[in-house]
Amino acid sequence: MAAQTPQTAPVHLLLALSGGVDSIVLLHALAQFSSRLPYTLSAMHIHHGLSPHADEWLSLCERVCQQLGIAFYSANVHVNLQSGQGIEATAREARYQALDQMRQQLDAQAIVTAHHMQDQSETLLLQLMRGAGVKGLSAMGDWDAERKLFRPLLQVSKADILQQATALQYQWVEDESNTDISYDRNFMRQTVMPVMRERYPQLDSALARSASHMAEAQSLLDTLAGQDIAACDVREEWLGQSVDIQRLRQLGDARAKNMLRYWFQQLDLRMPNTEQLQNYWQQLSTVKPHRYLHLPLQGQAVKRQAYLHHYQQRLYCVGKPAALPKTPLVWQGGKSQIWGDWQVQFKVSKGRGIALARLGVHPAAITLNKRYGQAITLAQGLELMLFARAGGESLQPDAKRPRRELKVIFQMLAIPPWQRAFYPVVNVIATQPSHSQTLVSLASLAIDAAWRPGRNAYGLEISLQPLPNHA
Known part of the structure; x- marks a missing residue:
C-alpha cells in the first residue's frame, strides 16, 4: 500500500472589504476564482464611524457576502482625531490593526486589499511631496511580507474596475468624503492627477515603473544593510x-x-x-x-x-517595558506568577539561587516539585517577597568582602543602566518569633552569601520577563 501524502490546509485570504467599487469587484473575482484555486476566502469590513452612512456600508458588505457564500466579519474601530497624525493616517492604522488581529484569529496567510494602478500613482506622488527616500518612493508592492498584505490589482486601472462593475451590475457604495479635497489623497486624485494625465496619458504606467525601480533599489540597500549589520x-x-x-x-x-x-x-x-x-x-x-x-x-x-x-x-x-509594580509579590510556591505586566519564573536548581533549606523547605517537597510540579511550602512564619528597588539597598555576595550597595554590584556586573530598574529585590519576611525582613538577593543576579545553597543543595532562581503585550 502506497504511503499517503499529508494534506496541507488551503491558503486562507482575508479581504479588506470597504464596500467601494474596488473591493466589491475584487470580492466577486476572488469568490469566482476560489472554486478553481486552492484557497479559502473571508471578508472583513471596518466600521470607522466617521460617515453618517457607515451603517449602510456595513449592511451592503454583509449582504453581498451572504449572496456569494463568503464568511463575513466586521469590527468597529475608534479613530483618535487628536492623535496628531491626521485623520487619514490614524484611520488607516486603526483599520490595519483590526484586520491583522482578525487575520491572526483566522490563521489567514494574507490580508487582501483592492489597491489599483491609480492608487499606486497617487501614493508615489504623495511620498515625493513628503520628501520620502527610496523606501517611500517604492510605494506599494504586490506582496508586503512584513505586514502580510497582498495587492493583486496594482496593475489594473480604475477604468477597468469601473467597467467590470457596471457591466455586471454590481452594487457598491460611494464614500462622500472622496470629494473632500482637504485630504491630501483626494486633492491629488481630484485636482492634480487629471491634469497630469491629460498631458501625460501614460502617467500611471510610467509611475508604476518608477515605483518598481525604487523597490529594486531598496532591495539592494536592504541587502547591503544586512551585510553591514552582521559586520x-x-x-x-x-x-x-x-x-x-x-x-x-x-x-x-x-x-x-x-x-x-x-x-x-x-x-x-x-x-x-x-x-x-x-x-x-x-x-x-x-x-x-x-x-x-x-x-x-x-x-x-x-x-x-x-x-x-x-x-x-x-x-x-x-x-522599554512597564515599570515593576509598587505592590510586592508574595511567592505562592509555584513555577510562575504574574506580577503586574510581568511574568516571574521560579526555578528550583542545584547549587544556584536562594537556598531552600534556609527557607525551611523539606527535601521531599523539592522532589515532588521537580517531578510533579507540586507547589513548595515554606516553613511556617516565613514568606518570600519581591519588591521594586527603592534605592540604598545592599548585599554581601562574597562572604570575604564587605556588603556593597546594589548600584555598585550592577556596575561590577556591567549591567546596562536602563536594565537596573527591572531587577527586583527579594526579601524573606519572618513573623515568628518576631517580625523581621531580610534582603537575600537581587533577583538571581546576586545572592547574599549567607543565603546561597551548597554545591549539592537546591536553591530557587528567580527571573522576570515582560508579558508579550507590554514589552
Whole structure:
C-alpha cells in the first residue's frame, strides 16, 4: 500500500472589504476564482464611524457576502482625531490593526486589499511631496511580507474596475468624503492627477515603473544593510539587540544611516524622519566612549516604546517595558506568577539561587516539585517577597568582602543602566518569633552569601520577563 501524502490546509485570504467599487469587484473575482484555486476566502469590513452612512456600508458588505457564500466579519474601530497624525493616517492604522488581529484569529496567510494602478500613482506622488527616500518612493508592492498584505490589482486601472462593475451590475457604495479635497489623497486624485494625465496619458504606467525601480533599489540597500549589520557584530540582548558602535562609525555616514533604518525596521520600530535620524546619528557618531546616552524611538504597536542606548562602546536598540509594580509579590510556591505586566519564573536548581533549606523547605517537597510540579511550602512564619528597588539597598555576595550597595554590584556586573530598574529585590519576611525582613538577593543576579545553597543543595532562581503585550 502506497504511503499517503499529508494534506496541507488551503491558503486562507482575508479581504479588506470597504464596500467601494474596488473591493466589491475584487470580492466577486476572488469568490469566482476560489472554486478553481486552492484557497479559502473571508471578508472583513471596518466600521470607522466617521460617515453618517457607515451603517449602510456595513449592511451592503454583509449582504453581498451572504449572496456569494463568503464568511463575513466586521469590527468597529475608534479613530483618535487628536492623535496628531491626521485623520487619514490614524484611520488607516486603526483599520490595519483590526484586520491583522482578525487575520491572526483566522490563521489567514494574507490580508487582501483592492489597491489599483491609480492608487499606486497617487501614493508615489504623495511620498515625493513628503520628501520620502527610496523606501517611500517604492510605494506599494504586490506582496508586503512584513505586514502580510497582498495587492493583486496594482496593475489594473480604475477604468477597468469601473467597467467590470457596471457591466455586471454590481452594487457598491460611494464614500462622500472622496470629494473632500482637504485630504491630501483626494486633492491629488481630484485636482492634480487629471491634469497630469491629460498631458501625460501614460502617467500611471510610467509611475508604476518608477515605483518598481525604487523597490529594486531598496532591495539592494536592504541587502547591503544586512551585510553591514552582521559586520557590526550584532548581538541579541534583553528586549532587543546591540551592535559595535566603532564598526558602525567605520561604515561612513550614508551606510551607517542606511543600516540604522534597516535595523529599526527589523525590530518593528517606526522610522524616524530625516531630521530625527540625522540628529541621532550626529550624537551617536560623536559620543565619548564612557558616556551613557539614550534616545527615544517609537514602536509600531500603540504605546510601545524603544530606546537607543550607548553603553561601553556598544549601541543598544531595546524595548522599554512597564515599570515593576509598587505592590510586592508574595511567592505562592509555584513555577510562575504574574506580577503586574510581568511574568516571574521560579526555578528550583542545584547549587544556584536562594537556598531552600534556609527557607525551611523539606527535601521531599523539592522532589515532588521537580517531578510533579507540586507547589513548595515554606516553613511556617516565613514568606518570600519581591519588591521594586527603592534605592540604598545592599548585599554581601562574597562572604570575604564587605556588603556593597546594589548600584555598585550592577556596575561590577556591567549591567546596562536602563536594565537596573527591572531587577527586583527579594526579601524573606519572618513573623515568628518576631517580625523581621531580610534582603537575600537581587533577583538571581546576586545572592547574599549567607543565603546561597551548597554545591549539592537546591536553591530557587528567580527571573522576570515582560508579558508579550507590554514589552
